[in-house]
Amino acid sequence: MSFIELKRINKSFGKKSSKVDVLEDLDLSIGKGELVAIMGKSGSGKTTLLNILAGIDAPDSGEYLFDEKPMKIKSAADGVRFRRNNIGIVLQHFALINDFTVYENVEVGLWESGLSSGEKRKRVFDVLERLEIADLKDKYPGKLSGGEKQRVAIGRAIICEPKLLLADEPTGSLDSTTEEHIIKIIQDLNKTNGTTVVVVTHDDEVAKSCMRTIRLEKH
Ligand SMILES: Nc1ncnc2c1ncn2[C@@H]1O[C@H](COP(=O)(O)OP(=O)(O)OP(=O)(O)O)[C@@H](O)[C@H]1O
Numbered sequence: 001m002s003f004i005e006l007k008r009i010n011k012s013f014g015k016k017s018s019k020v021d022v023l024e025d026l027d028l029s030i031g032k033g034e035l036v037a038i039m040g041k042s043g044s045g046k047t048t049l050l051n052i053l054a055g056i057d058a059p060d061s062g063e064y065l066f067d068e069k070p071m072k073i074k075s076a077a078d079g080v081r082f083r084r085n086n087i088g089i090v091l092q093h094f095a096l097i098n099d100f101t102v103y104e105n106v107e108v109g110l111w112e113s114g115l116s117s118g119e120k121r122k123r124v125f126d127v128l129e130r131l132e133i134a135d136l137k138d139k140y141p142g143k144l145s146g147g148e149k150q151r152v153a154i155g156r157a158i159i160c161e162p163k164l165l166l167a168d169e170p171t172g173s174l175d176s177t178t179e180e181h182i183i184k185i186i187q188d189l190n191k192t193n194g195t196t197v198v199v200v201t202h203d204d205e206v207a208k209s210c211m212r213t214i215r216l217e218k219h
């Protein structure tokens with residue numbers, strides 16, 4: 001059995017003449033510990049797919065099994081609970097909190113964890129060191145480069161040690177050296193922690209660094 005199983009998933013937006021069918025009868029299965037790239041043209045439904053995997057958005061029809069259990073998100077609170085226990089997300093545009101320092105932006109991922117403040121501190125420093133941004137801990141996002149911001153966003157996503165990491169174009173606007181660094185961080189996380197990772201990318205280098213590429217075709 002797969003860790004993630006999507007069966008005949010359909011998703012469209014809008015009504016009647018303005019209706020856009022984004023995902024049509026999509027089947028997808030991803031094993032535990034896989035590192036998978038999702039590729040496809042702009043508008044092909046990559047972010048829509050990640051939102052469904054994260055329980056942020058529900059499909060119109062079809063089945064989603066997560067760790068062999070059917071995903072049924074009936075309320076926003078269900079979605080929050082599901083993500084808190086299972087999912088780390090790196091959004092397409094970082095989504096850092098500008099009034100928070102690097103340290104605080106990463107710590108956000110532990111707000112609901114129930115850990116003591118001492119444990120939180122240790123976890124945040126471990127992650128900052130792993131991502132080589134510990135020296136930036138007191139800086140605000142406005143003073144960071146794109147690659148630094150991206151590492152903070154990854155830190156926030158992995159701090160709760162999710163079973164599934166979803167990353168939407170994590171190397172989108174980065175130079176090739178920074179891109180390599182981000183790829184290495186993601187690969188390392190996949191190998192050492194056994195985290196299942198789904199990375200949306202337009203970049204062949206990123207796709208090559210994954211075990212498998214899934215292509216979404218635009219209809
Ligand atoms: N909330 C929404 N309401 C209406 N239409 C939407 C909504 N979200 C996405 N769409 C439409 O669905 C299609 C797929 O969008 P999506 O964001 O999944 O594409 P994408 O593959 O991630 O593209 P990109 O590479 O540009 O990020 C687009 O045509 C988009 O306009």
Ligand SMILES: [Mg+2]
Pocket residue numbers: 046047048092168
């Ligand atoms: Mg997108």
